[in-house]
Structures are given as structure tokens and as C-alpha cells.
Amino acid sequence: MQIYVCVKHVPDSAANIHVLDNRKIDETVPFLLNPYDEHAVTEAVTLKKQVPDSEVIAVCLGKKDAESTLRSALAMGADRGVLVETDESCDSMTTARALHAAIDRDGLADIIFTGKESIDSEGMQTQFRIGALFGFPVVTNAASLEVTHDKATVTCELAGGRTRTFELSLPCVIGAGRGLNAPIYPTFPDVVKSRKKPIQTLSLSQLNMPAAPGSAKIVSMTPLVQKRNPQKITGTPAEQAAEIIRILRQEAKVLG
Amino acid sequence: MKQAGIVIEMEHGRVKETSLGMITLAAKTVDSLTALVMDGMTENIADQLAEYGSHTIVDLALPDAPEIRLNPAVRATAVVHAVRELKLDRILGLSSPEGKDLLPRVAALLDAPLVMDCVDVDLSTGIAVTSQYSGKVMAQIQLAGDTLVFGIQPNAVPPEPAPVQPRIVAMAGNAAVPENFALLSWDDGDSAGRQSLAEADIIVAGGRGLKNKDNFSLIFECAGKLNAVPGASRVAVDEGWVPYAFQVGQTGEKVSPQVYIACGISGSIQHFAGMKTARMIIAVNRDENAAIMANCDYQVQGDLFEILPEIMRQL
Ligand SMILES: Cc1cc2nc3c(=O)[nH]c(=O)nc-3n(C[C@H](O)[C@H](O)[C@H](O)COP(=O)(O)OP(=O)(O)OC[C@H]3O[C@@H](n4cnc5c(N)ncnc54)[C@H](O)[C@@H]3O)c2cc1C
Ligand SMILES: Nc1ncnc2c1ncn2[C@@H]1O[C@H](COP(=O)(O)O)[C@@H](O)[C@H]1O
Numbered sequence: 001m002q003i004y005v006c007v008k009h010v011p012d013s014a015a016n017i018h019v020l021d022n023r024k025i026d027e028t029v030p031f032l033l034n035p036y037d038e039h040a041v042t043e044a045v046t047l048k049k050q051v052p053d054s055e056v057i058a059v060c061l062g063k064k065d066a067e068s069t070l071r072s073a074l075a076m077g078a079d080r081g082v083l084v085e086t087d088e089s090c091d092s093m094t095t096a097r098a099l100h101a102a103i104d105r106d107g108l109a110d111i112i113f114t115g116k117e118s119i120d121s122e123g124m125q126t127q128f129r130i131g132a133l134f135g136f137p138v139v140t141n142a143a144s145l146e147v148t149h150d151k152a153t154v155t156c157e158l159a160g161g162r163t164r165t166f167e168l169s170l171p172c173v174i175g176a177g178r179g180l181n182a183p184i185y186p187t188f189p190d191v192v193k194s195r196k197k198p199i200q201t202l203s204l205s206q207l208n209m210p211a212a213p214g215s216a217k218i219v220s221m222t223p224l225v226q227k228r229n230p231q232k233i234t235g236t237p238a239e240q241a242a243e244i245i246r247i248l249r250q251e252a253k254v255l256g
Numbered sequence: 257m258k259q260a261g262i263v264i265e266m267e268h269g270r271v272k273e274t275s276l277g278m279i280t281l282a283a284k285t286v287d288s289l290t291a292l293v294m295d296g297m298t299e300n301i302a303d304q305l306a307e308y309g310s311h312t313i314v315d316l317a318l319p320d321a322p323e324i325r326l327n328p329a330v331r332a333t334a335v336v337h338a339v340r341e342l343k344l345d346r347i348l349g350l351s352s353p354e355g356k357d358l359l360p361r362v363a364a365l366l367d368a369p370l371v372m373d374c375v376d377v378d379l380s381t382g383i384a385v386t387s388q389y390s391g392k393v394m395a396q397i398q399l400a401g402d403t404l405v406f407g408i409q410p411n412a413v414p415p416e417p418a419p420v421q422p423r424i425v426a427m428a429g430n431a432a433v434p435e436n437f438a439l440l441s442w443d444d445g446d447s448a449g450r451q452s453l454a455e456a457d458i459i460v461a462g463g464r465g466l467k468n469k470d471n472f473s474l475i476f477e478c479a480g481k482l483n484a485v486p487g488a489s490r491v492a493v494d495e496g497w498v499p500y501a502f503q504v505g506q507t508g509e510k511v512s513p514q515v516y517i518a519c520g521i522s523g524s525i526q527h528f529a530g531m532k533t534a535r536m537i538i539a540v541n542r543d544e545n546a547a548i549m550a551n552c553d554y555q556v557q558g559d560l561f562e563i564l565p566e567i568m569r570q571l
Contacts, residue, residue, distance in 0.1 A: 013506050017392040025389065035507050055463045091370060098562075111310050119390050119506060125360035132364035137329070137437035138478070140357055143500075159452040161445030161501045161510060162540035164326070169436040179500045188483055213400020214369040224387060224394045226532055230539075232551060233556045240556050241566030244517075244538060247554060248482070252515045252536050255482065256459050 001054040004103050005044045010068035011197045019221045020225050025081045033072040036115025039176035040081035044113050045077035055079050061098045074194035075186035081199040093212035096129030101207040109171050111158040116175040127175040137168040143179030204234040258379055260341055263349035271304045275454055276415035278348050278408050279308045286379040292338055294318050309418035314338055317428035327439040330431050332361035346379045348378045351407035363405040371397050383506045390506040390529035410455045411512055451485050453509040461487035461504055465520015465560055469497040469502035478564045483570050489521045505530035519560045523548025555559050
């Protein structure tokens with residue numbers, strides 16, 4: 001089975017984000033593998049173990065530094081990586097075209113894993129666009145997966161404990177959610193081994209993609225710091241509770 | 257002139273308040289509003305949509321059979337069909353759990369740009385305002401293309417009545433289930449009738465401070481009393497006290513309720529990423545130096561095991 005995993009290089013979730021020139025972020029913070037993509041890689045590697053003669057290929061569109069994210073995927077068990085290198089920041093329409101083109105020239109996909117969303121641009125859409133470009137069915141926020149020769153049965157989470165179970169014909173695209181698995185933590189030997197695994201680098205222009213019929217461009221960015229001015233609610237627990245109820249009734253007006 | 261199509265969500269046979277709010281938001285920057293109804297038209301629904309300003313109401317009349325009607329690929333195809341027939345060039349839907357599985361499908365089928373979780377949109381210029389970097393940054397995004405798609409954060413705008421006499425159009429017969437994608441089953445859990453976190457007015461959330469699964473029922477009971485939706489920090493989820501669906505934060509739900517009551521939650525950067533847009537934050541914490549105490553509206557220093565039962569007793 002030929003299994004592709006799309007992995008994005010994103011700022012560490014714990015990093016403080018600073019905005020520069022009102023339109024981009026200060027990129028001197030640490031960058032990591034997108035958290036949802038860890039679940040995608042983990043599922044791909046698990047599937048490879050179940051299906052003999054499988055290969056897991058991690059694919060990333062990003063700057064030269066994004067190679068470290070591909071290395072993380074390789075340390076988790078992917079066999080090789082493909083980096084589509086660009087210094088531009090690409091919107092989802094272009095990103096999907098690039099990932100589609102890179103996968104298409106690499107081989108015949110049986111399953112393409114992605115995360116359910118990237119934690120930087122929060123697009124929630126690349127998986128669907130890749131699916132549409134290939135003509136493959138897509139699910140997102142997958143919480144369990146079972147693959148039987150030409151079909152995948154996937155349970156996806158909506159909010160509030162609600163789920164939907166789908167049957168997809170392979171090839172298909174699966175957007176991994178947090179419920180899917182516990183991410184593999186690579187051991188030191190895994191990390192050492194991953195250094196010898198191949199990463200092929202392509203340039204975006206090499207892919208010769210047709211232009212997208214639309215775009216999404218950031219025109220401005222502002223840090224979202226909501227300055228709150230905390231007021232203390234003091235007294236005995238009973239007094240504190242009474243004050244909370246008063247605030248809910250009279251200030252927030254959410255209680256009858 | 258721009259033609260906006262608004263994907264309507266329903267609940268208990270009525271239009272969701274949050275869907276009506278989208279009509280109010282769209283009306284600010286576009287003159288022609290078309291409501292797209294997928295889950296069965298009734299007079300009641302038509303009246304509600306008219307009351308809030310839908311000029312045209314389209315009944316997409318999906319089959320009743322849930323395995324067809326709830327299949328998001330079927331729904332996306334039906335929306336795209338209406339968009340093309342009626343030449344709509346601005347599409348809005350909720351960034352709700354259903355919307356997250358529908359709008360990106362619509363955008364992908366149309367090969368049109370999409371921004372999810374918008375808190376504001378200008379449909380004439382095609383500019384959307386949304387948070388990025390896990391809620392740490394607000395971005396203004398310029399969309400370009402023939403058709404633009406916007407996922408609107410529930411509660412972004414409160415609905416305001418603006419009555420009109422709508423035209424009602426039936427547009428059925430477009431509900432083929434794709435061969436490669438079937439909905440096998442659906443489970444609405446014990447949440448049937450419960451509001452989702454993303455749409456809640458009040459959230460009572462618990463974290464490590466609850467200490468164990470049994471104690472966490474205090475959060476459920478207190479939420480029940482306040483007509484609130486229960487939520488959790490990642491620690492509470494990772495410890496197995498509540499399912500993942502309850503998690504608020506960067507890798508959980510992004511919420512913006514009127515009031516967020518955080519109990520025994522320290523206020524990590526990742527937790528804030530999911531709830532910093534709450535209108536009011538009340539923090540109940542033993543430790544006055546916890547991060548959440550510095551970035552809330554009301555700090556309640558104390559033991560949640562004393563304060564929450566008091567709240568329930570006094571209600
Ligand atoms: C990639 C990544 C993604 C993440 N995503 C999320 C996410 O989506 N959501 C999320 O929440 N976290 C997320 N985290 C985890 C986050 O970093 C924190 O570990 C987590 O939020 C802490 O949970 P907590 O506040 O419940 O626990 P703690 O930080 O341990 O805080 C417990 C608090 O309870 C208080 N307390 C204890 N007992 C009592 C009592 N009796 N009465 C009152 N107060 C009491 C303590 O004073 C303390 O402040 C993520 C981490 C990573 C690395
Ligand atoms: N530049 C990228 N390189 C590789 N994969 C990506 C990239 N951007 C998005 N993806 C994949 O698409 C998923 C959804 O991303 P998004 O639509 O940005 O929320 C991510 O979890 C990744 O798996």
C-alpha cells in the first residue's frame with residue numbers, strides 16, 4: 001500500500017506569537033510538526049505495520065527549514081520525505097495543488113492522511129481540496145479507522161460526543177483528529193535512523209501547476225490580546241457563590 | 257450586485273439562532289439574501305427566515321432518509337447545485353461541527369476560496385476577519401475569485417429582525433449518494449438536545465483541579481443547574497475523566513460564550529487559545545498566581561469543591 005501523509009511545519013503551540021509590520025508573524029519562534037499531523041503520521045505508520053509491502057511517504061510544502069518537520073515524521077516511522085520548497089506563504093488552494101502535484105508525480109496513492117487542521121492558518125480545508133483534485137472521497141476529524149482491502153471504515157467526531165461512521169472506497173483522504181490514536185514518541189535510535197532516510201526536495205515552480213481560480217491573501221494581522229481587568233470576588237464560599245450568581249444574572253444577563 | 261446564499265442549520269424544527277445571526281451579518285454588506293434549507297421546510301421555518309430578512313428561501317428538499325440527508329457529500333452537492341442554478345457568488349454557513357464538514361466540501365467542489373471561523377465579513381469587498389495561530393492573532397483576509405465561501409463563527413453577530421416577504425423556491429432532485437462515500441451510521445450520543453460547546457452561552461469547564469473522574473461530575477451538575485454546557489481542559493481529557501469532545505483549547509473546541517467559568521484550570525497558553533474570545537471569563541482557582549487569574553474578568557480565589565456546591569445550593 002502506498003500511504004502518503006501531509007505534514008505542515010508550524011510554530012510551537014506554546015510559543016508567543018509576535019506580529020511584524022501588521023501583516024506577518026515573527027518566525028524566529030520554534031517550529032514543529034503540526035499536532036494533528038502527528039496523529040496522521042501515527043495512523044499511517046500503524047497501517048503500514050498491518051499491510052505488508054507498504055510505504056509511508058511524508059509530504060510537506062514549506063521553506064527549507066520545514067525539512068526538520070519531515071525529519072520528525074521520519075523519526076516516527078515514515079520511510080521517506082518529499083519537500084516542496086517555497087519561500088512564499090501559500091493559501092490553501094495553492095497548497096492543495098502543490099501537495100496534489102507532488103503526490104501525483106511520486107506514485108499512486110492508496111490513502112492520503114492529513115491532519116484535521118493546521119494550528120497556524122487554521123484553514124480546515126486542505127484535505128478536502130486534495131480530495132477534490134484527485135477525485136477521492138474525504139473525511140475529517142477521524143477518530144477511528146479500519147482498512148479492509150479496498151475500503152476504509154472511518155468514525156468521525158462531531159462535537160458533543162456525536163459521531164458519524166462512513167465507508168470510503170480507496171483511494172481516499174483522511175483528516176486525522178485527536179481521537180484517532182496516541183502519537184508515537186520516537187526513541188533516540190529512531191531519531192538516529194531517520195537521519196539516513198531520504199528526503200527529496202522539489203521547488204514549487206518545478207511542479208508546473210496551473211494557477212488556482214481564486215486566492216486568500218492576508219491583508220493585515222493584529223495580535224489578539226484581550227486586556228481584561230480582573231476583579232476579585234472575595235468572602236466565604238457562600239458569599240463568593242452569591243456574587244457569581246448575581247454577576248451571571250445582572251451583568252452577563254445569562255440567568256433568568 | 258452580490259448574491260449571498262446562506263446555509264441554514266436547524267434544531268428542534270426551528271432555525272438556529274446562530275443561523276439567523278448570519279443573515280443579520282450578511283445583510284450589512286449585501287442586498288440579496290437567499291436562505292438554503294436542507295432539512296425540511298415548514299411554515300414555521302419560512303416565517304422565521306422571513307422575519308430575519310431572507311429575500312429568497314430555497315428548499316433543497318433532501319430525502320428524509322438520514323443516511324442520505326446527513327451524508328455531507330450529498331449536502332455539499334445540493335448546495336453547489338443551488339449556488340450554480342441561482343448564480344450565488346457569496347456563500348455563508350456556520351463554522352459549527354456540521355459546517356466544518358460541509359463548507360470545505362462546497363469550497364473544494366467549486367474550487368473557490370474559503371475562510372472558516374470568521375468573526376466578521378464584508379461581502380462586497382470579500383474581506384473576512386478570523387483568528388489564526390490558535391487564537392493568538394486576528395487576520396484580515398482578502399478573498400478573490402468568482403465565488404467566495406465564508407464559515408461564520410456561531411454567535412459572531414446576534415440576530416436582528418428585519419422582516420421581508422420572501423420568495424420560496426423548491427429545488428429538489430439532486431441527492432445522489434456518491435459511490436465512493438457512504439454514511440453507515442450516526443450516533444448522537446447523550447448530547448441530543450444539548451447545545452454544542454461552540455454555540456453555548458455559558459460554559460462551565462473543569463481541569464486538573466477536579467482531581468478525578470468522580471469529582472468531575474460536579475462540573476456536569478453545576479452546568480446542568482446553570483443551563484450551561486460542560487467543558488474541560490486537556491488534562492481532564494487525557495486523564496480519561498471526559499471524552500475528547502469536551503476539550504476546549506488549541507487542539508480542542510474554540511468557543512466564544514457569553515460567560516466562561518473555568519474551575520481548577522490554570523490557563524495555559526493552549527487552553528486560552530480556545531476560550532480567550534469569551535465575553536466574560538470567571539476563574540475559580542485556589543492559586544491566585546495561576547495564569548488564568550491575571551487574564552479573566554472575575555477571579556474567585558478559593559476551593560472549587562466548596563464554591564461550586566454553594567452555587568448549586570443557592571440557585
Ligand atoms: C500541542 C499541545 C496542544 C495542547 N492543547 C490543549 C488544549 O486544546 N486544551 C488544553 O486545555 N490544554 C492543551 N494543552 C495542554 C496545556 O499545555 C496544559 O497542560 C493544560 O491546559 C493544563 O490543564 P489544567 O489547567 O487543567 O491543569 P493544570 O495546569 O495542572 O492546572 C490545574 C489548576 O487547578 C487549580 N486547582 C487545583 N485544585 C483546586 C481546587 N480544589 N480548587 C480550585 N482550583 C484548584 C490549580 O491551582 C491549578 O491552577 C496542549 C499542549 C500541547 C503541547
Ligand atoms: N504546507 C503544507 N504542507 C503539508 N501539509 C499541509 C500543508 N498545509 C496543510 N497541510 C495538511 O492539511 C491539513 C489541514 O490544513 P489546513 O487546511 O491548513 O487547516 C494539515 O493538518 C496538513 O496535514
